[in-house]
Amino acid sequence: MAAEKILVVDDEQSMTQFLGIVLRKEGFQVTTVNSGRDALDKIRMEPFDVVISDIKMPGMDGIQLLQGIKKHDSNIPVVLMTAYASQQSAIDAVNLGAFQYLLKNAKNDEIRLAVRNALEMRRVRNENQFLKRELKKGHEEKTIIGSSEEMVRVFKMVDKVADSEATILIQGDSGTGKELIAREIHYRSRRHSGPFVSINCGAIPRDLLESNLFGHVKGSFTGAVKDSSGLFLVAEGGTFFLDEVGDMPLATQVKLLRVLQEREIIPVGGTQPIKIDCRLVAATNADLEREVAEGRFRADLFFRLNVIPLRMPALRQRRDDIPVLVDHFLKRHAKGSSPKTVSKDAMDLLLKYDWPGNVRELENVMERALILDEGGIIRPEDLPDKIRFGHSQKGSLVIDSPNMTLEELEKEYILKVLNFTRWQKKRSSELLGINASTLYRKLIGYGIEKPGRERSGGATDPDDLLYEGDEHAA
Ligand SMILES: Nc1ncnc2c1ncn2[C@@H]1O[C@H](COP(=O)(O)OP(=O)(O)OP(=O)(O)O)[C@@H](O)[C@H]1O
Ligand SMILES: [Mg+2]
Known part of the structure; x- marks a missing residue:
């Protein structure tokens, strides 16, 4: 990754030099200027990640510079330096959107930390903006459509519950729009300006799921090379969508239950609980009641999730x-x-x-x-x-026809397959799992003929049945 770029502004050259040395040692790419004007010129020409500026400067002072920077790019964090903490201008600075102010006699550590924090804030902000833009884009394209009675009922339910903080469990078959409705709930809730974060519990390897959800402490397992905050924290202020929650391993279910009860998480390898603030929406295409009955899903977690049940009807x-x-x-x-x-x-x-x-x-x-x-x-x-x-599906033949004999069923099924393959008999025999001569015998036995064919003698010509149209069927 390219070094982060820091702009240092102070009318005193000794100060810009000093800060330059401290920050370059940290690996930052530092540019120094000695007036507010020069600083604004630089910022218009190239992007900077953080600006550190003195407040008291002749000509354009630090506060005016701050305002100029905010106009240009409100995302650049500005750290202002002042000689006295009590100075009114320092308080103004923060009110006007400075990231932080530092005392001029701050220790090197404090300077480094201020810059690191500013960079972190910028990163999170950028990410959030990116996510929001993506989501907005996605949301406009992916509106949820439906005017049937069933869907109107779903929409009414969403209207009623979107604004509450209650956990929602969306159940429904694959492709019925569970994720779409989860997003809809988010956008209609008072958390709509916060993030919508989703995780697919079935798609993430078991070992990684917990660290993805709760974060982890550096060194807690191989590969945990630095602290990670986990998606519950990323969803702060927004909605957390737990997709395919039925696939969650039992051990993780215990931890999720605790999160729902206490509204706090403990990172993997950590001891200190962290308060969370997000609304939970879960979805599954499994029959969770059955999963509970069969011991694959915890009953207590099911009830915690199922505060508001929402069922997406099949098409x-x-x-x-x-x-x-x-x-x-x-x-x-x-x-x-x-x-x-x-x-x-x-x-x-x-x-x-x-x-x-x-x-x-x-x-x-x-x-x-x-x-x-x-x-x-x-x-x-x-x-x-x-x-x-095949309007009615293959399997429904049996269910629809409880009064048929096995032979009648077989005849009907063979006809269906023939229709399905547009009377290509080779393909039909493959689909039926029988060889061509067996099909041929059955066609004669059941007197099956291709419809729309005039026959004079009435007897079925076996060769015609078996071979005609196979290679060049319409
Ligand atoms: N009511 C709807 N109006 C418009 N598009 C819809 C609707 N329902 C579903 N879709 C579209 O169908 C696709 C599947 O929807 P979605 O991913 O929300 O389903 P799902 O229930 O989460 O499925 P799965 O269980 O397989 O994850 C998406 O492309 C979605 O945009
Ligand atoms: Mg889905």
Whole structure:
């Protein structure tokens, strides 16, 4: 990393020299000037990480310089130096946004520490601004859509609970929008100007999860080369989103429970608890009640998290939302040009499909269709086979048909697979897990024929069934 750049300002040359020596020894890149004017000129020309300036200078004094700097870049921390602590100007300085003031006879250590603190503050501030910008960007693009009764109920619930400090547990299948709704809760809460920090408990190796959450003390384990503050502290003043909380190891669950009870964390390897101030939202696509019943999730933690339960409905339970979502995704991907439309046939297919991957799957399907489509109207052929040919999913055949005999079931299933593969018999036999001649025998046995084919004699021609259309099916 490049050395941090410090600008030292004092009308007394002996002082700039002295500070220059102290700070260069620390590895900083130091520039010195002897007036406020020169300082402002320098700052306009190149970026500095910290400015240290005397208050009392002829011409532009330290306070005026401070104001000039704030106008240019309000993120540069300014440390002001004064001969007397009681001086009114020192108090003004801090009120006007100086990071700190130092006495001119401060020890070298104090000077170094002031600069280090200023740098740390700048780093955190920059990071927060970056995060906020990213989030804002993300938030504008990722608005949550829905007008079905189920979603309206969810929105009403969010309205009611966003502003409270209560912990929320969002449950729902994969792709139903749990993370999206968690962000929505954050943006509607009074913590909206604070950070939204999220961690996926299932994606982080077990050993690292705790140190990521609670921070660690230098030397507490191999690799802990310096103190780290952990995400609970990063979320200070904002919302902490614990995603896939069902994947959290039991040992970590105990610690999380303690955090929720005491509102404080103890870093890994540390002894001193640190107070935290963040709102917790957790999400899971596992059935947490069952996890509790089966001993994989602590009951006491479950109740602590589940203060306000929020359940995201599966897309197939709110099909009314499908056209609205389709419209939303088409517009989002249009990028300036006029959005494409969906033909009635294609929309009918989208409405019938079961959407096991929920909104995420719909989003992917629309994206794919937009790539495949050339005419500006999305038609059935732009949709994946599973949507075109298998409205009800493979497995539902059995459940829907409790009165069928095994043979009837087999016949129906073979027909489904044939429709799915557009009557490509080689592929069908692969999908059915039988060889081609077995399929051939079954087709004859069940009298299965490709629809729309006129037959004069009535008898099925086996060769026709098995081979025709296999390689060049429409
Ligand atoms: N109601 C909605 N309106 C618009 N986009 C949505 C909606 N619900 C989900 N999405 C989109 O679907 C995708 C999946 O959403 P999200 O990540 O919030 O789901 P999730 O429930 O957290 O899924 P997982 O359990 O797999 O993590 C995202 O791209 C999101 O933008
Ligand atoms: Mg998620």
